[in-house]
Amino acid sequence: MPLNAEVTSLPGATIYLDGQAVGQTDDTGGFILPAVSPGSHKLRITSIGHTPLETKITGQIAPQTLDFTLEGESVVTGEALVTASRASDRTATAYSNLSREDLDKRNFAQDLPYLLDQTPSVVVTSDAGAGVGYTDIRIRGTSNTGINMTINGVPLNDPESRGAFLVNLPDLASSVSSLQVQRGVGTSQNGGAAFGASINISTLDVRREAYAETQNAYGSFNTWKNNVQFGTGLLGGHFTVDGRLSRIATDGYMNRAESDLKSYYLAAGYQAKNTLVKFITFSGREKTYQAWNGVPEPALTGNRDLLQTYVDNGELSTTDAERVLQEGRRYSYYTYDNQTDNYQQNHYQLHLSQGLGQDWNIGAALHLTRGFGYYESFRANRRFSAYGLPNVVLGNQTISRTDLVDQKWLDNYFYGGTFALNYQPKNNDKFEATLGGAVNRFDNDHYGEIIWARYASTSNIRQRYYANEAAKSDYNTYARATWQVLPRLGVYGDLQLRHIDYSIDGVEDDQNDVTTRANYTFFNPKAGATFSLAEGQQLYASFAVGQREPVRADFTDRPAGDQSAKPERLEDFEAGYRLNLSDLNLLTPRTALRLEANYFYMNYRNQLVATGQLNDVGTALRTNVARSYRTGLELTGFVSADDKISLSSTLTLSRNRILDYRDVSYDEEFNPVVAAEGRTTTISYSPSAVSAHTLEGQPLKGMRLALLYKTVSRQYLDNSASEARSIQPYQVLDFRVRYALGPTFMKEIELALLVNNVFNREYAANGYTYGYLGASGQQETFNWYYPQATRNFLVSVGLKL
Structure with a gap:
């Protein structure tokens, strides 16, 4: 029988039972708790602006009525600071919320993208193959350069490359209090525009009780995770x-692909009536062996004739080819023992949240991110002229080439301030509004040094052979409001104005002058409406414009002086239906049911799409295409019974097209020679079907078993839509078990096991391609892939004191 709980006049409060989110209160503050087995259970109720309530309840056969009151906070909570950038049912956008509990049950040692793998339209990949080190995420086919990421409202994406390199913040998930993934343009965010999605991370939760925790994990490929947390x-x-x-730390699935990652997080807060001040610093230091080259196609297929083609055209040496045959899909292109990437990133944030009377509050933050590091490489048989050095003359012999080791450095500062003024009336929630914005500055030095050479010519140790300085200023302001016009009809509006000034001065590693001057002003309007069909049922629709500037590589990887890369424009239409019967009396008390269907049409102008090629640091090369679009349907569902078994599923079916695309052929010097006739083709790295399913059960109190199934359809490596240049479809099944014990001498002991790729599938999740007229005079294609680990495991022990 159910337990009937009521949170008086507090709709939207989140209910947790034994650490699992089981629903939210309805418009009257009521909630039907799923039937609870006999024994003691932990009930937690949370709501922004109120002190969380935690209590123990006892499951009984007879129904019980439980009345709870959440006390209002005397201060604006930390979560209120990120409310300005969060979507809700009133903003008519597609989004997914993940709580601390949701992340904890997925968090073993893998990077944050792997914790988001079961959310809609997501594809993840790992250079080293096992989810540790350099990992990447795509949402709706868009790479992380098009995914806006913020931590506590502060931009995380690198302002130049637009990528968010989460390898620099290992184990960040252990400090996250909540996370929201918005798909499409979404709401206005600080930093660059979202062209596929945004990920809004918060670490601002105030934990009122003292705690001490540790998690220790070990797994395949000598993978270790150790952390300690305290409050x-x-x-x-x-x-x-x-x-x-x-x-x-891990050796990686790929050979010679180890990672050594360290991080810390420290937050100190002060709160008084209506005021919260919090200083946060977190840092990560990574050392990873370079695995960004991937493996040539013959390493996956074993095709010796194809392997010989790579050798004949100079893509592999005969020694490399022998190693391909020996190492197979775990082949690593590099053999130099310190072919590593070394980088440290320190973050400092100072947050203020101030209540301004009953209905107003303001959140503001100052931030500084300090990044520095290099990657080291062995270079064989390089021309002295490529490094600005004269040839070496020994007697009658002139030496024009040498082996050497170089380091390419980044040294940067990102700093600025953000603010959000919120109008949130406590006695009337029909109208809410936010005025926000940010001023940010990025200064970045790029330079390279020679640290060893077989023939030094006139160089000295740490001979600097290229240097350029980049500076970027970013200003934005936005105004957003939701208005419940009628009891069933709500409207939403969001206007953003953003200005960017960007400059580069100096030369790049190929000795090309990359001096660049670019400035942009973007106006990005958004509007939407919601309509309540009945209790627990909602229709919504929105239209949003997103515009963004080219990234650094779009300027520097072109011929000297070529600044033809154009900014991109996206017009995003979203419409959907939500059904949530979990909190109503429309189902049996043992059942929770949530469904959502979201249609999207993303119309691009001058979209920058991947050509399939990479530059020398693994960054995808891109080109503008005049017209392209993405359209599709995202289906998500969740059903649970008696808290004993649940099923969550998501399926995305999409069509991703470039109109009038002209495929270009190249000669052996990569000069364009042939442009094909224009045609409609598929956008690279954009699968037409992605699904994720989690079946979870609780056979014993404290034990949860889960099967996680992921499918991704074919992805094309370039825009030719050729199966010969594609990633094969794949399906992967993972298994997870967590068992929590509550001994008398500590709060909790949790034992957990994660088995990835249960069926031992051999698959690749990413790759790249290039081609030219080869030695045979025919067009040759060279595909490289990133194989993912076969069956592997992680076990962990968590202690909460």
């Missing part, structure tokens, strides 16, 4: 201190 709770009613130390 003082609320001291003297005003102060909190929280911290974390983490280390993750």
Whole structure:
């Protein structure tokens, strides 16, 4: 029988049972808790602006009526600071919320993208093959350069490359209090525009009780994760201190693809009536062996004739080819023992949240990100002239080439401020509004040094052979409002104005002058409406414009002086239907049911799409296409019974097309020689079908078993839509078990096991391609892939004191 709980006049409060989110209160504050087995259970109720309530309940056969009251916070909570950038049912956009509990049950040692693998339209990949080190995420076919990421409202994406390199923040997920993934343009965010999605991360939760925790994991490929976390709770009613130390290390699935990752997180907060001040610093240091080259296609197929083609055209040496045959799909292109990427990123954030009377509050932040590091490479048989050095003359012999080791450095500062003024009336929630914005500056030095050479010519140790400086200023302001016009009809509006100034001065590693001057002003309007069909049923529709500037590589990887890369424009239409019967009396008490169908049409002008080629640091080369679009249907569903078994599923079916695309052929010097007739073709790296399914059960109290199934259809490596240049479709099944014990001497002991790729599939999740007229005089194609690990496991032990 159900337990009937009521949170008086507080709709939208989240209900957790034994750490699992089981629903939200309805418009009257009521909630039907799923039938609860006999014994003691932990109930937690949370709502922004209120003190979380935690209590124990006892499951009984007879129904019970439980009345709870959440006390209002005396201060604006940390979560209120990120409310300005979060979507809700009123903003008419497609989004997914993940709580701390959701992330914790997925968090073993893998990077954050792998924790999001079961969310709609997501495809993840790992250079080293096992989810540790350099990982990547695509949403609706868009790479992370088109995914806006923020931490506590502060931009995380690199302002130049637009990528968010989460390898620099290992174990970040252990400090996340909540996370939202918005698909499409979504709401206005600080930083660059979202062209496929945005990921909004918050670490601002205030934990009022003291705690100490540790998680220790070990798994395949000598993978280790160790962390310790602590918090003082609320001291003297005003102060909190929280911290974390983490280390993750692995040999990697690919040969010579090890990672050594370290990080810390420290937050100190002060709160008084209507005021919250919080200083946060977190940092990550990574050392990873370079695995960004991937493996040539013959390493996957074993095709010796194709392997010989790579040798004949100079793509592999005979020694490389022998190693391909020996190492197979775990082949690593590099053999130099310190072919590594070394980078450290330090973040500092100072947040203020201030209540301004009953209905207003303001959130503001100052931030500084300091990044520095290099990657080191062995270069064989390089011309002295490529490094600005004269040839070496020994007697009558002139030496024009040498082996050497170089380091390519980045040294940068990103700093600025953000603010959001929120109008959130406590006695009337029909109208809410936010005025926000940010001013940010990025300064980045790029330079290269020779640290060793077989023949040094006139160079000295740490001879600098190229240098350029980049500076980027970014200003934006936005205004957003939701208005419940009628009891069933709500409208939403969002206007953003953004200005960018960008400059580069100096030469790049190929000795080309990359001096660049670019500035842009973008106006990005958004509007939407929601209509309540009945209790628990909603229709919504929205239209949004997103515009963004080219990234650094779009300027520097072109001929000197070529600044023809154009900014991109996206017009995004979203419409959908939501059904949530979990909190209503429309189902049996044992059942929860949530469904959503979202249609999207994303119309691009001058979209920058991947050509399939990479530059020398693994960045995808891109080109503008005049007209392209993505359209599709995202279906998500969740059903649970008696908290004993649940099924969540998501399926995305999409069509991703470039109109009037002209495929270009190249000669052996990569000069264009043939442009094909224009035709409609598929956008690279855009699967037409992606699905994810999680079946979870609780056979014993405290034990949860889960099967996680992922499918991704064919992805093309370039825009030719040729199966010869594509990633084969794949399906992967993972298994997870977590067992929590509550001994008398500590809060919890949790034992967990994750088995990835249960069926031992051999598949690749990413790759790249290029081609030219080869030695045979015929057009040759060279595909490289990133194989993912076969069956592997991770086990963990978590302690909460």
